[in-house]
Amino acid sequence: MKNSLVKEGKAEFYASLEDKISKKLNVFYNPRMELNRSMAVLLIKSYFSDKAKPRAKPVRIALPLAASGARGIRIALECPDVSKEILFNDMNEDCFKAIKKGLKKNNLAFPVFKEDANEFILKQRPFDYIDIDPFGSPNPFLDSAVKSIRNKGIIAVTATDTAALCGTYPQACRRKYWAVPIRNFLMKEIGLRILIRKVQMAGMQYDKALFPALSYCSEHYFRVFFHVRKGKEQCNRVFREFKHLRVDGLDFEARNNPEKACFGPLWAGELNDDALIKEMLAIAEPEKDPGKLLKTLADETETKAFGFYELHEIAKKLRTSPPRIIKVIDKLREKGFCASRTHFSGTGVKTKAGLKEIEKIIKQQQQ
């Protein structure tokens, strides 16, 4: 199969361009994952920038599942204020060749490896940034990644097995993520929180605490960037945020102790680092997808809310027509509550106001 020259961001690279995206492509490239790659670029630009304080050593970046090399070439070209060393790896021979060709095309010189991802990570460690972007679950690569990340580094994880995490296949979730998923309006947020806990469990075995710096779900995948902090105390901080979800109709609560009909365990702490999101937002183009997503994530983060309320379902329960989401948010803010839309659902509201308050507002709006 012949590869095509593809352009994304500032990069040009070689990949299989087919109408049907599948694992079988000899040099895998999914144009729908551009947002995923753009967020990595923005995060690296913000988190590792040495504009304010130059670093003693370049940032060591690992792309163990690099495919066409698109992500790494973009990082190389689009993060000029980060001094960096990027190591590309893919065990597929065609990918290995395509990455080399892509680097040459962009006048870049970085090492390229053709090994099993775990061997590559363990042999070339340590790293400041490791990007695990596999087909399906990141599980097979977590152990080597957490062993090989430096203190204060970042581990980025993609999971495309959303059917397990969102409760279509609950047994697969139990098996792979050691947690019970939910299959209702909260399934995406709960799936993301279950994934986060699983990655954190891998880190804690080595006294490495992984705090979500940025997490989101988009189309068919989950994505989380973790800050890594070494030490038992930091791990205990993570552990304290492992909770269970209790659901009562359209209401819910994160609890310390499991009981009957509980979901999880899951990470009940913050999904995003407020300060980092603001920095990324400041350099993102507001009208493009990463800028739009970051704005919603920044608003969500401000509410400090676990879960969200689904207005259409609440209206249905109240036997009334669905309210305009913006009106409900405005009303909550008028009453002194922090409230925002959520990227998890077009009809969801994040707030700590509680279900009763939202029901009251919906009823008042119908009068």
Ligand SMILES: C[S@@+](CC[C@H](N)C(=O)[O-])C[C@H]1O[C@@H](n2cnc3c(N)ncnc32)[C@H](O)[C@@H]1O
């Ligand atoms: C989802 S693609 C990666 C996409 C890429 N990160 C991007 O942004 O376009 C997964 C890649 O991992 C490679 N791969 C799968 N298992 C691997 C393993 N155990 N070791 C090394 N490479 C592997 C595949 O050849 C494929 O190119």
